[in-house]
Amino acid sequence: MLGETSCPMKEDFIMDDPQHACSNCTIPMVSGNRWVCNQCKNFQICDRCYEVELKREERERHPIDQRESHTLYPIEINDVPVDTKDIDDILESEFFNTRTFHNPTAPAFVTTCNICDLDIETGQGWRCEVCPKYDVCNACYQKDGGIDHPHKLTNHPSMADCDAENKESRQLRELKLRKMLDLLVHVPRCRSAHCQYPDCRKIKELFRHGMQCKTRAAGGCVRCRKMWYLLQLHAHACKESRCRVPRCRDLKEHSRGSQQQSDSRHRTAVARMMRQ
Template structure:
């Protein structure tokens, strides 16, 4: 009995320690983000009760049309009705306000996102997106620039095969439309628009100029990319099926072939690092699955290890980027101090 009481006290002390540690972490997090509160946007998905501050997610809420942003829940409304008239809402007024019931629209049962997944290489990593914004001068320091940058980001997301960076003419400094410019294959970043090419300045360049890819080639690239995406999705579906399939004579297309590929990978002595082409194909398929997998407890072989390696790689890239930014800021501060 004494042992049980001591054991219960130990459990309560551990629980108290865990709760206190979480409270300390919450306080530290609040102190950290408090100076940046103006940079955050708070969105209330549901109304909260003006009395008990409880989120009202089901049932009814009682609304006052005369007072702005006054909502109370059913329990607070019942408590309000039991009070004397002079203590009811609003308590500091002679006239009582009428509270009207409003049905709360809850979250629908079917929350599955039916929109197609948009894939674009510029949004795979933070560094790729940063390069896109830097190369096209997408900025968010003013409202006007933020609107333009947001629309251009959406354009790149819905048109992944379109040219990511705008080419300018080296003579007139105007933007060159797709298929309307000429490029030097030897000089780096030398482009001429069609108007300047017809003049002496563009035509008398010391190297040969070739025409830019036209819109039709971009359309062909878009069709080829769509085919590659569909093929990759079929391979990922086949990987998930083959991993779960236990049928000896499965009629699923290429199921037995992929099972044989996995069987070879477990027995092979050369491995992918040794130059085995079959193991390299298996490893590439597993890497592709790990980049698109969203399940935390995925049972596909090596999926968790590959996702952990991807996170580590991104963290290393982010650390190098932060170090470069800090070094740049330190150099600027040193230059300002010297001046």
């Protein structure tokens, strides 16, 4: 019944059919097996995490918070479509930014000024070192020099500076960051004093530091700022409703509220433009 009602209006919706994601590493599972628990409805892990699970001690296996261990059963992944080509026509809308389709060389993600709401060209803005999404264009920065913001603002890197960055070192940083994000999911479940992950102890120390630190990220603590950066990246990509990573749910709600405010401002601007 719902399908019959919504089908004629499908052009008004953004359709999404994601693949199953691993409950541990959050990576989509597109091949091999997914290991599911018949007792825990939303728990499923990939082959790689299942191999790690087998190497753990009995008391550290799923579920960690219970004495009895649950049995995991493999389900072969064979529902991934071979052809993902969309046969529907591409419809343009003033509510969505379609500049990427018309100009492939334009940046995929455009930064917006938090004061005037205008797009900031690459290398033509200022960013807060503490607030993750606070950016100001050159015009607004020249008016007050950033005195209305409590934290220091640094100039955006230019396109030439971005291109000059070594590709290999950038890939190494991305790989290291990906491992750290995987550890964020692993650490809340880890109870081993001698974990097989070499950086597990570092993340645990960061968590302990965050609970005791009095300076905090807002006060300039480097370790706290590093942890908040990782938590924000994780929360941005996390789809788990009952995620055990600290502050994940709070960050999701904050991001959702900010997005709703941004969408509301955008709709108001479009409505004002249409009335003219």
